[in-house]
Amino acid sequence: MNMMLSSNTGDRSLDALVQDVLAGANQTARTASTLPPRVYSSQAFYDLEVERIFKRDWLCVGHVSQVANVGDYYCVDLLGEPLVVVRGKDRIRVLSRVCLHRWAPIATGQGNTNLFSCPFHRWGYGLDGRLLGAPFMDDAENFDHKSCRLPEMRTEIVEALGLIFVTFSDEIGSITERLATLCLRLKNWKIGELVGVEPSEMDAEFNWKIQLETGMECYHHFAAHPKTFEVDHPSRLSWCEDSKGTWSTCHSPARDDAPDEVYTIGLPTFPDLEPAERRVFDLYHIFPLTRFSAFADRVNFRVLYPMGPNRTVSKAMWLVRPEVAARKDLIEERFATRRDFMNQAAEEDYAIDLMQQVGSASVLARPGRLSPMEATVWHLAEYVRQRIAAN
Numbered sequence: 001m002n003m004m005l006s007s008n009t010g011d012r013s014l015d016a017l018v019q020d021v022l023a024g025a026n027q028t029a030r031t032a033s034t035l036p037p038r039v040y041s042s043q044a045f046y047d048l049e050v051e052r053i054f055k056r057d058w059l060c061v062g063h064v065s066q067v068a069n070v071g072d073y074y075c076v077d078l079l080g081e082p083l084v085v086v087r088g089k090d091r092i093r094v095l096s097r098v099c100l101h102r103w104a105p106i107a108t109g110q111g112n113t114n115l116f117s118c119p120f121h122r123w124g125y126g127l128d129g130r131l132l133g134a135p136f137m138d139d140a141e142n143f144d145h146k147s148c149r150l151p152e153m154r155t156e157i158v159e160a161l162g163l164i165f166v167t168f169s170d171e172i173g174s175i176t177e178r179l180a181t182l183c184l185r186l187k188n189w190k191i192g193e194l195v196g197v198e199p200s201e202m203d204a205e206f207n208w209k210i211q212l213e214t215g216m217e218c219y220h221h222f223a224a225h226p227k228t229f230e231v232d233h234p235s236r237l238s239w240c241e242d243s244k245g246t247w248s249t250c251h252s253p254a255r256d257d258a259p260d261e262v263y264t265i266g267l268p269t270f271p272d273l274e275p276a277e278r279r280v281f282d283l284y285h286i287f288p289l290t291r292f293s294a295f296a297d298r299v300n301f302r303v304l305y306p307m308g309p310n311r312t313v314s315k316a317m318w319l320v321r322p323e324v325a326a327r328k329d330l331i332e333e334r335f336a337t338r339r340d341f342m343n344q345a346a347e348e349d350y351a352i353d354l355m356q357q358v359g360s361a362s363v364l365a366r367p368g369r370l371s372p373m374e375a376t377v378w379h380l381a382e383y384v385r386q387r388i389a390a391n
Ligand SMILES: [Fe+2]
Pocket: 214, 215, 220, 224, 225, 348, 349
């Protein structure tokens, strides 16, 4: 009896939270408030996000340059699913990396191979997931290894951006079509041709939305980054476009008198950019979990992997022209000039995000009014609202 009561209380609590989330709809960038603070720490709301957002939308799992050659692979853990992204002779696949035999992982880390071999009993799989051999299985009746294949995720490559997307949904439409306007916007960067360098990973004890919201607005530059971003990219010049539904963008131009150098780290700039595109610091959010920032000589690319309401792993890299990526000394030298700056700015965000996570869990916390300068925070809230409302 008590268990039932407590379970009912839990459901009612989630229902009430969902109603609070939906109550924030029908606002504008000038009237909007944040989502209810509990959506950043509630396990029940996170579980609802998994079902209604992450498992029904397209999720990016990397860039094609991470599997440039046949046999290149890397492992990804997506919402608890052990996966391997691999380039076969014909195409890129995202396969389950759970052995069909007794579920050990057939791959770990990253590398290049022509055969995935399970360490448990050496069942071997080709790059297309087909089971090529299973030792000592000759006496197993009606076992035909040729008919066995690792399950494959529904996958789509957005060629213009070089992004590898997967989805758990059989129903959702093409992600390439939904990102057509973003592909057009970024066409001169030719992101599909770029190559990832300087990879990094972060494992943080805050909610995925907290990390993305901070990464998508520049209102906080003057307060949280007085000696880093605010110096050249002051808050007062930042502005957000209207949401595009599947993506959102915030611009952080430099001071009018800033030299061109603030827009690059001294790598060769992308050759096809228009003059105005050479003076940008633009932030892009592909809902729900992918983030870009575009500069004249490099693009930052980050994918988030939510691990729970209070924990988010994210993987980032810088995308540069292939001929630039091949010049390892130049990459090392130019990124070194900005490394202390970027690390300091990242630490400034990290410290704030950790404190925000604590604050959002306060029973006294309430939704906060947003500045139009952080409309991107509202755009994400709108996306979450629409997805949560859909049964
Ligand atoms: Fe920041």
